[in-house]
Amino acid sequence: MAYQNLSNPAYSPGPAAETGGIKIFSDMVHSYLDLVQRNAFPPAFIGQLLNDTQSINKNYQEILMYEVGYLVALAIGLLFIILVTLVALFFPCCRCCGNCGGKMYQKQTKRITCKRRFIYFFLLIITLIILAGDICAFYSNSKIDTAVKNAFPTFNNTVGNLKTYVNAVPQDVDAITNSSSIPINQANSSVIGIGPILGGMIKNAIEKQANGTLSAVQNMVNGLNNTAKALVKVNDTFNILHDQQNQLVQNLSIVQSDITNTLNNCGAPCGGAPPPSSLTIDANFSSIPDFSGQLKTINDFLNSGIDGTILKARQTINDIPQTVANQTTSSVQDVQNQLVNIKQKIAEARSKIPIVDTLKSINSMLDQATNFTSKNERDILTYEYYRWIVGICLSCIILLVVVCNLFGLLLGPCGHSESKDPTERSCASNSGGDFFMAGAGFSFIFAWLLMLVTAILFAVGGNVYTSLCKPWTNKQLYKVVDENLNITKLLKIDGVNLSIANIYSDCENNTSLWTTLDLGSKFNLDETLNISQYTASVNSTLENTKVNVNNITFMDANQKKQVSNVANSGVDTLDFNNINQQMTKGITKTDLRGYANQLDNIANNPSTPSAVKTNLTNQANALRAIQASIDANLLPQVKSLNSSIADLKASSKNLPGSLNDTLASISATQNFVDTQVVSIVKNETLVYLNRILGYFETYISWTKNMLTTQLARCKPVASALDSAEILACQELVDSFNAFWFSLGWCTIFFIPSIILSIKLAKYYRRMKTSDVYDAPNDHLEMTSTSQQFLIPRVTTKS
Structure with missing residues (x-):
């Protein structure tokens, strides 16, 4: 007998894992966060916090020890903010007093060109590094926006796949029970x-x-x-x-x-x-x-x-x-009347299969999740727009510093002439130096703000990665949830010991839901599908049938x-x-x-x-x-x-x-x-009876196989969890962490940028005082081509 195949629903594709350059950058961020958080997951206090949020006061020492890496990093960030702020306050005052390079005078030496070129080269490198970080910040900020906007359709597709999967299960159960008409029709034809x-x-x-x-x-x-x-x-x-x-x-x-x-x-x-x-x-x-x-x-x-x-x-x-x-x-x-009763009994057995009721509760949970996201989608997208604007502004601040440095690097050499006196430098050269000073000024003004934003985002995004995404990726999170969440009670399946880790593992191998949920320990399939309860009356009727041959x-x-x-x-x-x-x-x-x-x-x-x-x-x-x-x-x-x-x-x-x-x-x-x-009549009647019962035995065997190995193969469930992990961690959290990492990257390199910009500005700005010799070997405006000034001057040119 040929039975119909179970449904094979089509599912929407899930999000793809990150690849390429962004994956390399994300791995770099992960390496930094792994360096910061060296403690193993899960911490000992996690169970107590999940069961009792008030226990945080009792376990604060354990929490602080677990977060010591982040606390050290935040302390360094705070120290950076304080020091940069203090330097930003004292540095202008020092320059106004003629110190810290505030005096518009530059001593001319034989190595001045080499120093200028050396500082120019390193500032160019630092500026390009900051520019690369700013590009990553722009891209990460856009990636966060894209991830948030795509989160809703991706979430809806994932939930839709789950609902398609859940709705297909009752259809397949109906297909299995309706297939009972095949052996019944065969038996009826034989009768x-x-x-x-x-x-x-x-x-x-x-x-x-x-x-x-x-x-x-x-x-x-x-x-x-x-x-x-x-x-x-x-x-x-x-x-x-x-x-x-x-x-x-x-x-x-x-x-x-x-x-x-x-x-x-x-x-x-x-x-x-x-x-x-x-x-x-x-x-x-x-x-x-x-x-x-x-x-x-x-x-x-x-x-x-x-x-x-x-x-x-x-x-x-x-x-x-x-x-x-x-x-x-x-x-x-x-016998025909008894076959009708058998069909009714098999139809009644469908209601005893617990998997249908279980999936109904899951379907209700999915509907609630879809309604919640639909209700809050507009507000979330509005807030995301504001966040995106803030991210653009922060990235533009860094870009302002980069632009000032680049203009300085471009204009400074264009208007500079080594043969000219420092007090006679061109407007282009002087503008280049002014851009260097502007870049340094903007760096002082915004460095503390960028570091403050970086620290806050680092504390949030880093902990989300190390405490959620990383254990989610390596499946440790499932074990923690299993220890603190009764999934059996949540799914309303009594008498079964379930774990999310085992469910995910089984679903990843596309195991049937019957095996995954261990429904065999709750529902006695052999008793429900015992062929004797269906065929006993048929057996008795045919055995008592008298056939007399002339x-x-x-x-x-x-x-x-x-x-x-x-x-x-x-x-x-x-x-x-x-x-x-x-x-x-x-x-x-x-x-x-x-x-x-x-x-x-x-x-x-x-x-x-x-x-x-x-x-x-x-x-x-x-x-x-x-x-x-x-x-x-x-x-x-x-x-x-x-x-x-x-x-x-x-x-x-x-x-x-x-x-x-x-x-x-x-x-x-x-x-x-x-x-x-x-004897022949008796034996052949027994063979004929076994033939009719064989139709039902074949159906029962097929039904058991379908229910236990083929029905509701839960690969879509594992795919949904994988999609959620990709959406939440790889697309959203990784982009979020990449953004603050880019800001921090740029902010850290503001320090060498400030130093090199201030030093290089003096090589291009127009000085107010020319150099005078303090020793017999010193000479004014000494360059590689000014060999004609061999006698020291005794007066100062102003």
């Missing part, structure tokens, strides 16, 4: 066709024994028919041959008398003629064995109605299917007696030796044609009288005519008689033994039919 099926089985079992005997009886009848025909043919052929022999004797006697008279009247010319007395027959077919008694015995048997007996026996066997159909009418109706007679007592008479009639011992000896002789003692030739020779003798010649010629022709008649009539009859006797001997030689064997076979078969038909 309706009980005559051809059960009757055919009984008929075949009887035919295995009866057909051989009926064939032997039919062969015996055919053999006796052939023997009777052979006897009749021998008798008819002999009578014809006997009549022709008598006619031959008469003809030869007349010719013999005429030749004798002719030779007597001829005298001396006919003295050499052969004696007419030799013109007589040699073979004498005057007697044949009497087999009329045997022929009568055979005919009596053949006329005893044996053909009708064989036909009746065959008809009785062929009528067995119809006989069974007629005798089981009421049982068939009872008596089968292969040969009655009179016919058996007549067969014995034929076997003992001596038909196989008929003596045809005398006839056989006569058939080895010639028909006549003298060759008639040779004798006629001798008469022609005498008639051709000139001395023979003409009247004698004429008589001899006529008598010679008469002998030739007799010989021609013998050849045309008598000899074929002799051959026919010989053939008939041979056929008779062949058919009758083993006839008694064959008849006795057939009688023995008839007796054995008749005894088998008389004593074993009841």
Whole structure:
């Protein structure tokens, strides 16, 4: 029987895991967070916090020890904010007082160009590093926005996949229970066709024994028919041959008398003629064995109605299917009614399967989650827009510093000339230096703000990663949830010990929900699908059905007696030796044609009288005519008689033994039919019953397999959890962490940027005072090309 396949619903694809450059950057952030948080997960206090949020006051020391890495990092960040703020406050004051590079004077040395280029190169590198971090900040900020916007359709798709999965389960359960119509219809067809099926089985079992005997009886009848025909043919052929022999004797006697008279009247010319007395027959077919008694015995048997007996026996066997159909009418109706009850019982068993009710509660939870997200989607997107604006502003602050540095790096060299006096530097060069100072100023102004934002986001995003995403990825989170959440109670499945870790593992391997939820420990499937509770009534009805097969007679007592008479009639011992000896002789003692030739020779003798010649010629022709008649009539009859006797001997030689064997076979078969038909009917009824029950056993086996291994294979559940992990952690949390990491990256590099920008600005800004020599080797405005100033000056140029 072919059962229908379970539904194979189509699911929407889930989000793809991060790859490429963003994955490398996320791994770098993860490495930093793993360095900060070195404690193993889960901490000892996590269970107490999950069960009692008020216990935080009791476990604050453990919490602080667990968060020590973050506290140290935050302390460093706080120290950075304080120091940068203090430096930002004192640095302008120092410059206003002419310190910290505030004096617009630059000493000219031989290595001034090398220093400028060195500082320029490193500032360029630092600026590019800050620019790279700012690009990552812009990208991460956009990635967060994209992740939040995509979160709702992705969440809806994931929930939709789960609902599709959940809704498919009752359909598959219905498909399994509805498939019960297949064995029921098969059983119903078998019951309706009980005559051809059960009757055919009984008929075949009887035919295995009866057909051989009926064939032997039919062969015996055919053999006796052939023997009777052979006897009749021998008798008819002999009578014809006997009549022709008598006619031959008469003809030869007349010719013999005429030749004798002719030779007597001829005298001396006919003295050499052969004696007419030799013109007589040699073979004498005057007697044949009497087999009329045997022929009568055979005919009596053949006329005893044996053909009708064989036909009746065959008809009785062929009528067995119809006989069974007629005798089981009421049982068939009872079984059909019982099959209807079986279908109702199987339909009722569906409501006992707990998986359907369990999935109903899950479906309700999914609807609540969808309603919640739909209700808050607009507010979340509004807040996300504000966050995105703030992120853009923070990234633009960094970009402002980068732009100032880049303008300084671009304009400074463009307007700078080594041969010019520092007080005469070009506007472009001076602007480049001013941009450097502006970049340093903006860095001082916003560094504390950027570090403060970084610290706050770091504390939130870092802890979310190390306490949620990382253990979620390595499956430790499932174990923690299992220790502190009763998933069995949540799913409303009593009497089963479930864990999310095991559920996820099983679903990842696409295991059926029956095995995953361990429903076998709660629901006794073997008891519910026990075939006896469905088929006991059918079994009882069919076992109590009585089938009686009509008596089968292969040969009655009179016919058996007549067969014995034929076997003992001596038909196989008929003596045809005398006839056989006569058939080895010639028909006549003298060759008639040779004798006629001798008469022609005498008639051709000139001395023979003409009247004698004429008589001899006529008598010679008469002998030739007799010989021609013998050849045309008598000899074929002799051959026919010989053939008939041979056929008779062949058919009758083993006839008694064959008849006795057939009688023995008839007796054995008749005894088998008389004593074993009841057993045959019982055995074949049992086979027929097992055949009907086999339909249900096959269905029950298929149902068990479907329920325990194929129904609700929960790969979509594992895929939903994976999608949630990708959405929450890889797309949202990782992007969030990448954003603050980018801000912190840029803010840290503000320090070398400030130092190098302030130092490099003096190489491009227009100085107010020229350099003077304080020692014999010092000289003003010394450059690589100003070798003409060899005498020190004694005055200061202002």
